[in-house]
Amino acid sequence: MSNIMNSLYNMRLLDDLARKETSIHRIHPLMKLLTTVTYLIVVVSFGKYEIGRLLPFLFYPVLIFAFAELPLAPILKRVLLVEPLIIGIGILNPIFDHQVIVFGGITLSRGWVTFFSIFLKCGLTVTAALLLIATTGMDKLAAALRALKTPRLLVLQLLLTYRYISVLSEEVATILRAYSLRAPGQKGIHRSVWGSLAGQLILRTFDRAQRVYSAMCLRGFNGEYHTGTGGRLRVWDFLYLTGWILFFAAARIYDLPALIGSLIIRVVK
């Protein structure tokens, strides 16, 4: 039950963050979506053994965090919560891959390399997704989806789901609270009420859906969903997209850390 309130709190936090007014927030949502997807594709396209070449990709989240004035702690906490699942699968890599590589004087099993690579990729990709929603918000994201020709009905249904998660979460939390007050010592709900507790909620949900549908019809809903006109694309938005794409391409093609490193070594020598 505290799970529910936690996840609700988490969603509201991201929703709040999305309503800030920074330069990043003002970028057109479609550009941010495309940048994020490109980022994900490029990061994920690296091979199993890459770690060093992934490091320049840290610049993307770092810059977004800084320019969009987003708090590090809650978002990174969320990323860390997701990592264990990856670790669960990835930790088997060192078990299975014993071949050893040597670099810089350190001997490491190849399995650990792949493990770290996965860990890093996970961190980067999940952060990118969270940053997308934290700088865009569900509404504007829906507008971006519309721009990509997603059917209106799907977008409407997505927005409705998002809108009612608060309401339903509180209903579920309330009924679980009522249950636990009369069932001390039980951790979850007992088998005998599996059907009726959830079932009642579902029936109430159906009734609510009926009322929402009536409310929609009473305001003229006839199966089509009309959105307002989205924001216009400015030059700045295109620059944002192309800038990042160029950076991702450069970092993908060239081994930037190695270049920087050899430069430094040459200077030092």
Place this chain on the structure above:
Amino acid sequence: MHMADALISPAVGGIMLAATTRVAAYSVKKIQDDLDEKKIPLMGVMGAFVFAAQMINFSIPGTGSSGHLGGGMLLAILLGPYAGFLTMGSILLIQALFFGDGGLLSYGSNVFNLGFFTCFIAYPLIYKRLTRNGLTSKRIFGASMLSALLGLQMGAFGVVLETVFSGKTELPFGTFVLLMQPIHLGIGVVEGLVTTAIVTFIWKARPEILENAAAGVALGNISIKKVLTGLAIAVVIVGGALSWFASANPDGLEWSMFKTAGTAELEAPDGIHKTLSELQSKTAFLPDYNFKAPENESESSAGGEEAWPSVSAGTSLSGLVGGGMTLALAAFIGFIISIVKRRNKKATA
């Protein structure tokens, strides 16, 4: 069971996204054709419900642990397969965006694994078939259990296939299967029991809900043929595209299937290895195909072992120095920007 972006390759992600989009477009069309716009608020609110309900702890008697509801089968039974599939889609999108449960590149795979198998295969082929002569307690139990179990097994197997084809883990195929399927058997049992309990309750309290969902979907209505054809096409595309990728792309994709395969050479097999490799050879049902990268003793990388070159580059000294530098630079830049911003704010405040 949500797949993360770190474990998927762009090719697999893209293909699954295409497959999911195809099914979604079909579903949207079916809903519009049946003038079922009344379903839209229902899909929205039910989606919110399943999202919240996934956090309910269902105490499993006798074990002291609890299980959770996935919701795929329930959505199919209460809303019909098309609406159920799309609803699952929005739930997963919100989970991916707000919680990182499942990535954006792997969104297509997740919707497919958790929505397609339940709504378009388990529901019509198992649940509907078993309940076509009307509902009774026993039939609900049997149909829900079986469809939940099989739906989840298919979904889990989908995860295995997608992960292996993406080549990001060292897990041998056989072991992975042995890991995933039994776990999801347990999860499937819980899902089946919970779904049974809920559906039975609703059937007793408001049977018309179930009748409405089922009515829109007579067995013949979902063109099973279309569904299976779509699946077959997807499989062909998977095979074709990925093999193209493998030959054209020397860097990054792990493609044991298409290399001259030898059996896996795990060096210095210790306890775990020995047992597991024995298990693997016993369970591998594609014994000619080895899903692990064959170990090359020689380091000659004449385009053969594609992983090595990138490793050697990264392991050189300059790589290390540069890597450290990059990290430091990133942190430094971030720090500076936030300081500057804060100072600007103070100045204008």
Place this chain on the structure above:
Amino acid sequence: MSHHKLEVKDLHYAYPDGHKAVNGMTFRIRHGESVGIVGANGAGKSTLLMLLMGVLFPSQGEVCVGDIHVTKKTLPLIRQRMGMVFQNPDDQLFMTTVYDDVAFGPRNYKLEEKEVENRVIQALELVGILHLKERAPFKLSGGEKRAAAIAAVLSMLPDILIMDEPSAALDPKSRRRLMSLLKTFEHTKIITSHDMDLVFELCERTIVIKDGAIIADGPTSEILMNTELMNECGLELPLALQNCPVCGIKKSRG
């Protein structure tokens, strides 16, 4: 000559489970009238409102808005003229921002976006929550949600405003604010409520419903002060008219 805004003739409705919710109701409402509809729980008030809006269709009898009968075909027209505010604002605020909720109606009538914006701003100003237009509904207080739901209906510029239990779950100040707001509205108003004092203050006419039928229909001052009638219908006198609980002085005239 006042033009009848709303006319209900011999309305009957029974739910699928057989329960007769509306048992032969007839009344007329004139342009600009403010009518309160009161009755015990289950008397049939909400069902009546559903029939007025065309959400439910009667088994017998008819509803006429202006000269238009309420039928499936005329619904879009009807719903442009009559706006209904539900009991639970959460059921009515289904978009992700207040602006979008208030814009939902006008957009469905395919107005130009500039016109939509005008209507939204106007409606929000009328109810006094213009500063909340970008807010998400879950961040609103009960009173703010109520105001937003009203704005969402007002943006369609209806002639008749129907409200189901508008003061339910509102704290005293919000309730007072709501009542002051409604007093300024010149629309024809139909308000169902358990809040006898609200009806007493806002509505010059009251219709009392019991078991699906109209028991009384007349000036509020007469009906709500009729102790016998109120008791018979499971209601009470408005608190403002009851004996003073502190010193016991009688206020009502029985």
